[in-house]
Amino acid sequence: AIEEYWMLDYSFKDLTWARKQGLISDIGWDLVKEQSKQVAKFKKKIPAWERKLKGHKRELQELKKTLTKSRKLYALN
Numbered sequence: 001a002i003e004e005y006w007m008l009d010y011s012f013k014d015l016t017w018a019r020k021q022g023l024i025s026d027i028g029w030d031l032v033k034e035q036s037k038q039v040a041k042f043k044k045k046i047p048a049w050e051r052k053l054k055g056h057k058r059e060l061q062e063l064k065k066t067l068t069k070s071r072k073l074y075a076l077n
Contacts, residue, residue, distance in 0.1 A: 001042070002049050003063055008039045010067045 015032050019028050024032065051059055 002046060002053065002060060005042055005046055006060075006063055006067060008035070010071065012036050013071070038059075039057060 007032070012032070015024065019029050050057070053060065
């Protein structure tokens with residue numbers, strides 16, 4: 001769930017860009033917004049969940065590092 005949270009959070013930025021470019025229809029955008037709202041409900045829980053997964057700390061840090069690196073590499077205007 002934590003990995004999915006971070007990957008979905010990452011993708012929302014790209015989806016927002018795509019919407020501004022006219023690449024997502026109104027119906028599609030409604031779906032994206034609803035998914036974003038549902039994912040946002042877990043934002044406060046993520047740090048506690050990450051602390052419980054001590055054995056996977058390195059993997060979670062690597063995922064965040066990869067997403068940050070990808071965001072810089074594939075930055076959209």
